[in-house]
Amino acid sequence: MNMYSTKFKMLPSTGVLLSRLSIIGLCMLLVSFPEHAIAGTIRHDVSDSSYTVLATAYDSVGKLNIGAGMASGVLIHENWVLTAAIPLSSAPLGTTVEFIIGGLSYSMDSLFTPVYGDGFDLALLKLATPATGVNPALLYTGAGELGSLGTAVGYGFTGTGLTGATNHTTVKRAGTNMIDEIDGSGIMWADFDRPSFPGESSLGSATPTSLEYLFANGDIGGGLFIEEGGKTYLAGIHSVIDYHDGFNDSDYGDKMGSTKVSLYVEDFINPFIDDPSSSSVPEPTTMLLLGTGLLGLAGARRRFKR
Ligand SMILES: [Ca+2]
Ligand SMILES: [Ca+2]
Numbered sequence: 001m002n003m004y005s006t007k008f009k010m011l012p013s014t015g016v017l018l019s020r021l022s023i024i025g026l027c028m029l030l031v032s033f034p035e036h037a038i039a040g041t042i043r044h045d046v047s048d049s050s051y052t053v054l055a056t057a058y059d060s061v062g063k064l065n066i067g068a069g070m071a072s073g074v075l076i077h078e079n080w081v082l083t084a085a086i087p088l089s090s091a092p093l094g095t096t097v098e099f100i101i102g103g104l105s106y107s108m109d110s111l112f113t114p115v116y117g118d119g120f121d122l123a124l125l126k127l128a129t130p131a132t133g134v135n136p137a138l139l140y141t142g143a144g145e146l147g148s149l150g151t152a153v154g155y156g157f158t159g160t161g162l163t164g165a166t167n168h169t170t171v172k173r174a175g176t177n178m179i180d181e182i183d184g185s186g187i188m189w190a191d192f193d194r195p196s197f198p199g200e201s202s203l204g205s206a207t208p209t210s211l212e213y214l215f216a217n218g219d220i221g222g223g224l225f226i227e228e229g230g231k232t233y234l235a236g237i238h239s240v241i242d243y244h245d246g247f248n249d250s251d252y253g254d255k256m257g258s259t260k261v262s263l264y265v266e267d268f269i270n271p272f273i274d275d276p277s278s279s280s281v282p283e284p285t286t287m288l289l290l291g292t293g294l295l296g297l298a299g300a301r302r303r304f305k306r
Contacts, residue, residue, distance in 0.1 A: 040152065040154055040156060040157075040158050040165070040173045040175065040213060040214065040215045040216055040218070040219050040250070041158060041159050041160060041161055041163075041164060041165050041192070041213065041214050041216060041249075041250040041251065042158065042159075042160055042161070042173070042175060042211075042212075042213055043160065043161055043195065043208060043211070043212050043213075044160035044161055044162045044163075045195060046210070046211065048158070048173075050211060051173045051174060051175050051211060051213065052171055052172070052173055052174075054151070054174040054175065054176075054211060055153055055171075055172040055173050055174035056172075057174070057232075058151070058153040058172070058174055058223070058225065058232075059101075059102065059134050059135060060074050060075045060076070060101075060134060060135060060136055060137035060223070060234070061073070061074050061075075061101075061137075061153040061154060061155075061172060061222055061223050062074070062075060062081070062099050062100055062101030062102075062155075063099070063100040063101075063155040063170065063172075064081070064083055064087070064097065064098075064099055064100075064125075064221055065096075065097070065098045065099075065100065066087055066088060066091045066095055066097050067091055067092065067095035067096060067097075069087065069091065070155065070156060070170075070218055071083060071084065071087040071088075071217075071218065071219075071220045071221040071222075072153075072154035072155050072156070072218070072219050072220065072221045072222030072223075072238065073099055073125065073221045073222070074137050074221075074222065074223040074234055074237070075099075075101055075131055075134055075136045075137065076136050076137050076139060076234065076269070076273075077136050077273055078127075078130035078131055078132055078136060079109075079126055079127050079130050079131075079273075080124055080125070080126055080127070080136075080273055081099050081124070081125040081126075081127065082122065082123075082124060082234070082237060082261075082269065083122075083123050083124075083125060083221030083237065084121050084122065084123060084220050084221040084237055084238065084239050084259070085121050085122060085123040086121055086220060086239070087220055087221060088123050088125075097125065099125065099127060099131075101131055101134055102131065102133050102134045104131070104133070106127040106128060106129060106131055107127075107128045108125055108126065108127065108128060109126035109127060109128050121237070121239045121240075121259050122237055122259055122264060122268070122269075123221075124269065124272055124273070126276065137223060137225070137232075137233070137234035138231060138232065138233045138234065139233065139234055139261055139262075139265045139269065140226060140228070140233035140234060140235040140261055140262050140265075141262050141265050141266070142228060142233075142262065143262070144226070144228055145179050145182060145188055145226060145235050145236075145260060145262065146179055146180075146181075146182050146188075147178070147179065147180075148178075148179050148226045148227075148228075148235070149176055149177075149178060149179075149209065149226065149227070150176065150177055150178070150179045150188070150190060150224045150225065150226055150235065150236065150258075151174055151175070151176050151224070151225045151226075152174065152175055152176070152177060152190075152213055152214075152215045152219070152222065152223075152224050152225075152238065152256065152258075153172065153173075153174040153219075153222050153223050153224075153225065154172070154173070154174075154215050154218065154219025154220075154221075154222025154223070154238060155170060155171070155172055155173075155218055155219065155222070156168065156170070156216065156217065156218015156219050157169075157216065157217075157218045158171075158173060159249075159250075159251075160251075161192055161194055161212075161214075161251055161252035162251065162252065163251065164247065164249030164250060164251035165216045165217075165218075165249055165250050165251075168218065173213075174211075174213070175211045175212065175213020175214075176209040176210070176211045176212065176213060177190035177191075177192070177209060177212060177213055177214065177256070178190055178204050178205065178209065179224075179226075179235075179236075180203035180204030180205075181203050181204070182260060183257075186259065186260040186263045187239060187240065187257040187258065187259060187260065188224065188235070188236050188257065188258045188259075188260050189203060189242070189255050189256070189257050190203065190214070190255065190256055191203040191204070191253070191254070191255045192208075192212065192213075192214040192250065192251065192252050192253060192254050192255070192256075193205070193206055193207060193208035193209075193212055193252070194208070194252035194253065195208055195212075197252070200252050200253040201253075202244070202253065202255065203255065214241075214250040214254055214255075214256050215238045215241075215250065215256050216241055216248070216249065216250035216256075217241070217248075219238050220238050220239065221237060221238060222237070222238045223236065223237060223238070224236030224237070224238065224258040234261055235258075235260070235261055235262065236258025236259060236260060236261055237258055237259045237261060238256065238258050239257050239258055239259045240256075240257040241254055241255070241256055241257070242254065242255040242256075242257060243255070
């Protein structure tokens with residue numbers, strides 16, 4: 001038994017996770033590509049430029065082109081991108097993956113080298129050439145996420161809390177939200193609070209931040225950052241949208257969930273970067289077996305349980 005299977009036995013079963021994904025994630029899969037995609041939404045009473053200016057402070061977040069679809073990713077090492085597994089596992093076989101950061105495009109070291117764990121939605125992608133002109137994000141390893149102000153960063157479609165996400169501008173956008181809840185599977189949740197409508201709040205304070213924001217599907221794989229001791233850390237990877245109105249369009253009242261990075265730094269991310277040939281990593285041929293949608297994801301997770 002390897003360290004990952006031991007660790008992840010503490011997390012919800014694959015069945016529990018997939019049942020949640022079947023409700024939330026399946027809707028996301030259907031809208032992960034441009035013709036349907038949706039992404040980060042902003043307050044209706046704040047200018048968009050406030051959000052795009054904030055994003056310029058987060059160089060480590062790039063755009064991930066997955067065939068005709070898109071997601072986001074975070075550079076955590078000059079050779080490595082941390083992102084979400086779902087957009088990759090839902091891509092058809094043979095899909096070309098490229099990472100755009102600092103105005104440059106990087107191909108992958110080899111196609112489909114994402115690594116999935118049992119019960120978490122993370123993937124590591126190795127770049128074919130190092131992205132030396134960009135400072136990688138610092139990974140958060142503390143325990144101060146709950147109650148912190150998070151800054152969510154990503155690319156993709158946008159809109160306001162009133163309209164939901166409607167427009168794709170391929171502009172990087174960042175906004176803030178309070179991390180109000182961390183669930184048993186290590187997902188950090190924040191709700192999109194509507195100014196002067198406290199009844200639409202479902203978590204924590206009903207008062208929105210000055211740049212209250214919610215990511216959506218084009219942002220999946222992007223980063224949630226927190227500040228501590230004067231430094232900025234990557235604390236979460238955008239994973240799921242939860243909603244109560246029938247539409248996962250990231251309008252007011254919806255919630256965003258990010259995978260808690262600190263759970264995986266020492267036992268998953270750092271060992272894999274140090275030694276990608278680790279026995280816990282599925283072999284490349286396994287990755288080629290990934291099909292479309294949740295069946296592919298489920299297969300990858302089951303294989304990881306060995
Ligand atoms: Ca909120
Ligand atoms: Ca909604």
